[in-house]
Amino acid sequence: MTPDVLPIILPLVWGAILALAVFLYVLLGGYDLGLGVLFPLAPTHQDRDAMMGSVAPFWDGNETWLVMGGGGLLAAFPLAYSVMLPALYLPIILMLIGLILRGVAFEFRFKSTELRWTWDLAFAAGSILAALMQGLIIGAFVQGFHVVDNKYAGGAFDWLTPFALVTALAVLAGYVLLSAGWLIMKGDEALRDWAYGVARYALIAVAVFILIFSIWTPLIHPEIARRWFTPANMVMLSPVPLATAAAIGALWLSLERRMRYAPFLLAAVIFLLCYTGLAVSLFPYIIPPSITLWQAAAAPESQLFMLYGAIPILPIILGYTAYSYYVFWDATEHEGYH
Secondary structure, three states: OOOOOHHHHHHHHHHHHHHHHHHHHHHHHHHHHHHHHHHHHOOOHHHHHHHHHHHOOOHHHHHHHHHHHHHHHHHHOHHHHHHHHHHOHHHHHHHHHHHHHHHHHHHHHOOOOOOHHHHHHHHHHHHHHHHHHHHHHHHHHHHOOOEEOOEEOOOOOOOOOHHHHHHHHHHHHHHHHHHHHHHHHHOOHHHHHHHHHHHHHHHHHHHHHHHHHHHHHHHHOHHHHHHHHOHHHHHHHOHHHHHHHHHHHHHHHHHHOOOOOHHHHHHHHHHHHHHHHHHHHHOOEEEOOOEEHHHHOOOHHHHHHHHHHHHHHHHHHHHHHHHHHHHHHHHHHHHOOO
């Protein structure tokens, strides 16, 4: 590869790595946070024990992708990091507080007896706070940042908009859908019965939110409207919304037929399709609507140096994650997790 090509290729490679890290965190951390959201609504104390036990081997490992995404953004796209951080200080801090709160509750709940209810409350509160803040961050990112001379020029509360608030509720509903699918796979019969009902309501909410954002996002971004609704692009991009509608229909059918594994897998597919639609809408901007991947990228030498470390580390993390899920899956299939 010639040096002239590196400034073009490396930002794309690092953009793909960060996109993968963010998606895996949203997917794996999503069902984890969703369990915390559902925690106070669980039918019995035994069900709450089973819910927490089902994610105990994974919850801290899922945060690896969040760390990788944040660290990779700072190292590979320092300009984007310098704009996003001051724009999103408050929701990021609140998200971290929520994650810390639920992490502490996770550890102390198993050791507490008389005060277990306080740790249950802390676990639920931390999960809800973290999920809502992640939704607000995504909504603010999609809406865009006011940038002047490559610096954030907006206010401390520019992220607090109707669009971002609705996005927060949409992300919360999506996480609940993922967690319901997880409980259908891993819960006992009584817990699965309850999770089927939760999944139906969550799916309806997710479908409504997808429809809302399919209309609202092009209205606030004319460039996105042109990208999706130009006649030639409508044909080329139509598989994404069509596949999303098909996945929603298939998920509803799987719930009606009380399938055990399909609901979670189809919920993950819906997340992937929504994520793909978002990427199609915003590419090549890493700071919408003004800074592209190439404008925000670190020096090619720095990105190449970091890539030498990422190439062996990324497969190791992916392999360890897949192996840990496989081992736990196999153990719970044979022993049960109640």
